[in-house]
């Protein structure tokens with residue numbers, strides 16, 4: 001049943017909306033020249049050319065806010081994971097320990113009746129604990145408990161590499177405590193932000209009413225939450241500022257942090273969190289703590305208790321009874337525009353991935369990921385690294401001194417492909433078949449304790465930051481590594497049936513993108529060992545900034561929805577990585593063609609040259625439909641540009657593109673002021 005689920009309603013919608021194009025089949029999962037709209041000139045709008053028919057034949061599914069290769073693939077992964085979980089959730093005494101954990105966890109999640117009947121369930125003692133707090137010193141202890149088992153009211157506490165000694169893990173405290181996606185939502189006066197604040201007030205009122213407050217009390221609680229969160233937002237640094245790691249680099253002694261904001265009672269907090277002994281920590285945004293220190297003094301205790309209880313409630317809402325689930329979805333809908341809530345099995349598969357990801361991931365790689373895929377990926381990574389090296393060595397604007405340093409950094413980049421060598425051991429997490437919220441809280445506490453226990457220890461470089469089924473990839477500056485989970489090594493990114501040109505435009509470009517992150521506006525500030533250290537000559541640093549500004553200005557002119565433009569500074573790192581990634585992936589492909597003795601690699605397929613198929617493969621990955629609500633929300637919070645600009649923004653900077661498609665000066669895909677960093 002689940003496999004057919006996407007088809008009927010979906011195709012009916014298409015027939016109604018696009019009568020004249022009803023003959024266009026629903027796009028397949030991989031690359032196909034059927035996606036191309038040949039009525040468009042590729043030199044005028046390449047994205048529209050590469051994606052035109054895909055766009056006509058695709059719609060955002062009702063339970064999504066965006067439809068793009070990542071989400072398509074994610075949906076396919078959900079089906080695979082669902083199969084695994086359906087099998088392991090049968091209460092079979094012969095199951096191995098891993099299957100028992102994931103199966104019972106999933107089974108508790110699917111038990112909607114128990115969730116409906118359970119009321120506040122295991123949340124009740126947690127709320128009572130906050131209600132019983134007598135003074136503000138006691139409140140911080142209650143907050144430590146919420147941080148362990150749920151979400152992060154008031155501020156964030158975590159462990160990570162010391163910015164100046166990446167091998168050492170230290171404690172971090174940082175700004176946080178907001179319910180809406182960004183500080184702008186509380187501060188800006190434009191109509192959409194004002195509307196979102198109204199939605200938040202409604203949502204808070206609803207949850208407190210469901211939790212037992214009178215309508216009057218709940219309305220007052222909502223005003224309290226909004227007022228406190230607005231104060232936290234005002235004390236927060238904006239996302240663009242935070243892109244510069246130097247703005248978050250404030251290591252100090254524990255005593256200095258405590259006296260910076262005495263009303264946080266940090267010593268009590270660390271003791272209540274079970275933090276190992278330590279003497280120094282990093283305070284991401286000291287001004288936040290100074291300002292919120294005043295708020296903790298001026299707000300009455302009862303208001304602060306309301307605020308903390310709210311975070312407990314909102315963290316649990318998706319897993320409580322139906323009215324809580326619906327209220328939570330209504331808020332998400334206002335923010336991102338989905339028409340329908342996802343089927344429960346999808347939500348439960350995602351929750352299992354989130355809470356027991358390396359247990360579920362073991363079973364996922366057993367059925368999906370082979371040794372062959374890993375070998376081909378390793379070969380491509382190697383080819384991309386060679387191309388990036390060649391690219392850097394050939395840069396006209398960089399001195400030999402900095403080039404030498406860049407080479408050292410590039411050679412030090414490690415890669416991880418598929419899944420971790422050592423799986424996380426969840427055997428200490430108690431999973432009970434009939435206790436969903438209890439399971440979620442115990443899994444969260446396990447993860448919090450695991451993170452806290454790292455403080456004062458050497459960095460574990462084997463650890464992964466994404467679970468194996470995740471359709472994504474990342475560069476981590478303190479590890480100086482690129483990581484590709486098994487989930488992304490599938491069509492349209494990586495397709496064993498396809499020619500190298502298409503794969504280099506897909507996963508090849510993704511590899512180049514991640515490598516380039518090591519050298520974007522953030523990554524370039526870290527050295528080969530992952531330390532925040534400037535290895536550039538002052539002159540080369542200035543040359544970099546000049547070229548990065550060109551990219552920032554280019555993307556700042558792209559219109560996302562209505563009159564809303566992209567934030568070129570927020571998206572600078574990603575756009576730099578897209579541009580650099582495309583260039584080095586194409587270089588790697590050209591080398592491959594030159595090295596091919598058979599001459600096959602250089603031949604046309606379906607009438608397109610390998611270079612053209614490279615760009616078409618790139619375009620296919622970014623063909624996307626997004627709801628306007630989602631598009632607006634993304635401009636404020638997402639460092640990635642929308643698909644249209646990830647494609648057109650790159651190709652218009654590339655003479656290689658213009659050559660491949662025979663574009664002429666003056667055409668839109670030929671920028672008169674082409675930007676190039678890498």
Ligand SMILES: [Zn+2]
Nearest residue numbers: 513517574577
């Ligand atoms: Zn990126």
